[in-house]
Amino acid sequence: MARVLTPRAEDFPRWYQDLIAKAQLADNGPVRGTMVIRPTAYAIWERIQSEMDARIKDAGAENAYFPLFIPESYLTREAEHVEGFSPELAVVTHGGGKQLAEPVVVRPTSETVIGEFMAKWIDSYRDLPLLLNQWANVVRWEMRPRVFLRTSEFLWQEGHTAHATEQDARAYAKKILHEAYEDLMVEVLAMPVLVGRKTDRERFAGATSTYCLEGMMGDGKALQMGTSHELGQNFAKAFDIAFSSQSGARELAWTTSWGTSTRMVGGLIMCHGDDSGLRVPPVLAPIQAHVMIVKGGDGVLEAASKIKEDLRAAGVRVGFDDRVDTPFGRRAVDAELKGYPIRVEVGPRDLAAGNVTVARRFDGSKASVPLAGVVEAVTAALQNDQRALYDQALAHREANTHEVKTLGEAIEASATGWARVPWSAVGVEGEAEANRSAVTVRCLVRPDGSVPESATEPDLVAVLGRSY
């Protein structure tokens, strides 16, 4: 088969670009750094949204929508926040044919505008916790854009909550981290994410604690797949988010925020993709089984249609391709590029013997399956290959994670993967030194793998790597 993509081993970034173009996932937009998400990738994003939305609602948050435009003055109320976001802002100076009295910024994130309304809506402890989420686009001007990973506009969900106590805020930030984010990434995206705590240097602008989920990509680099922040009382002070407590005293609330974005689609591609294209995990896949007619012939269309209906009846999400005027080879390459977990190939020769071919995208294997066994073969393969993708990604991460003792070794190991090193051997100065080699502390974890509540806990392990 002709080479369709630049092999990953030859040039990983080039492979990523090739795949996005050839599988028709996305295009660059006309304004620098923006992207067009094409139907194949958007369908994946819709499935991520729907799975994430259900988990966020299970965690008790309600969806709402806040404006795209934020008065510039809001941003400046929280000092770290404005410092963090100023370089990335898009500013609207004209509206309705006139220069605006006060320029407005296009939201880079919504802590400020949501803080303003939380202050209006919260009166007493009975109004807490206030648990909000929104699905929206945000804009952060990118100097070095890369489709899905760093784009000037991206789609995301951003949750914002207010609580009566610091403990409650912390518990909720972690609930989302584990029950929504980690669960979705592991169970749906089949990605073995590392869950930890950011160092002070890597914290979100305005947060007191940032928890994160890091995925290892095919080239050993890290991608931050999502973050959940405790904001302490920083935004509560800046926007006067206060409540009367049960004793009648006026107290400031404790807030959190948390987000995941279309960047996850980039992570999915770079985690599971291979030299033939994307591999979409079955639980996520908008099309789980793609029924294809190899070429026309007696009863082929009928047999393929029946398989489609049988699979649908069994709860499988099915695609159907009867475009026999396009060569089968080209269509099969396209199906591989798009990463459909299973292809059911129906052709006159197989059919004459009562069989069809079931091809698994996970390992490229093909089996001849009698008609009566197709549903069972497909559902078994879907179940197996979800787990197999996860296991393969985990094995890749383990093979490319190195236990080391010193900062120097950690920086060296980061050339090909991740390094686990005692945080005490790195520290704030070591972190700055690593940064000069384009290596960052991806997160801090406890020796038992759980998530630390502060960077000063004893025996913490720092995980270092290069990143997207």
Place this chain on the structure above:
Amino acid sequence: MARVLTPRAEDFPRWYQDLIAKAQLADNGPVRGTMVIRPTAYAIWERIQSEMDARIKDAGAENAYFPLFIPESYLTREAEHVEGFSPELAVVTHGGGKQLAEPVVVRPTSETVIGEFMAKWIDSYRDLPLLLNQWANVVRWEMRPRVFLRTSEFLWQEGHTAHATEQDARAYAKKILHEAYEDLMVEVLAMPVLVGRKTDRERFAGATSTYCLEGMMGDGKALQMGTSHELGQNFAKAFDIAFSSQSGARELAWTTSWGTSTRMVGGLIMCHGDDSGLRVPPVLAPIQAHVMIVKGGDGVLEAASKIKEDLRAAGVRVGFDDRVDTPFGRRAVDAELKGYPIRVEVGPRDLAAGNVTVARRFDGSKASVPLAGVVEAVTAALQNDQRALYDQALAHREANTHEVKTLGEAIEASATGWARVPWSAVGVEGEAEANRSAVTVRCLVRPDGSVPESATEPDLVAVLGRSY
């Protein structure tokens, strides 16, 4: 019961504002003309989205996402389009701390940017029809904003399709009009929309035909609930959307666009709302039955919980209110304001007799129902009241639609409702005269009620009215 809202008969616009504030549906955003959609209203919008999305997918369109930012030069390529939208544009002049070489506009609609990509993606007749839809926010600077009805930013879906022939484009614009839009508005929103054709004066900027759906509000005014446009080859010419035909010739495509927005939420409020608040049609309602504990007592919580579970098991979307520390009267008023179709009120006195109270929001009626009959009573009421809301709205429209013969009579009748008048008695000049009295031609329909394909068909009826 104390008066909660300004009565509709006293001041309809004030009633609308009161309702939106008291039912906590939305707030004005900090930037003039923007809005915050609060959870109660956003849940309604999510249900509309999900029902609309399913219909759009059934019509064969696929979702995609195009950038928020459009180069200013794109807008100018189609002359009528730029003229129509220029006064409403928001312009970004600065990004990433620098002045931009070319200002970018925040999309007021996406015909131009999608046209650019259709031109890239379409090669031959095999690529047609290309059927795309996106869910997005758009910005049109509003001088006289009103929440949900006219806001500087709103949420919508915009469909964009390209076809090989004019007939195919027309058929698709009408398919969406009837099978997606009209069906959703009638079956889900319970609104008897009038479906017709816009006059040339009221056409979308850049379209050759605009089809529309008009709803009559409680005060007799019209609200445009959605539009579907044939764009002819206007955008195909401007963006070079061309394809090679089966004979190998290069031909320009025919395109359509169609949209519905959060404005539908405003229409829903003004169509079905009464002096006690919103009334949400059962098929639409995020909460169909709201189970409320009147006050605590032996077995009350257990009985209410069982009713909740039984209703859920019967496929009813259930809300639950056990906040006995808030007076029941206040909670009942809030439930009426929010328009839950059914309230199931569970209190110790009723319960001692083996009963609960089932209250219907449609007509305010209350019935004492034995525990064993609750599920049946609720499901029957839900089914009945969906139809009853539609019938009531239809009766209101018919009572306030006047058959007249002359333009003068039509303008006069428009003071309180709609006027049906022969289009030949109005014409282009009469339309301009009506506009000077703040009366517009809402649409043209055929005598049999069907949708005309041009404004020059004989015997057309013009429907005139005031509008939002």
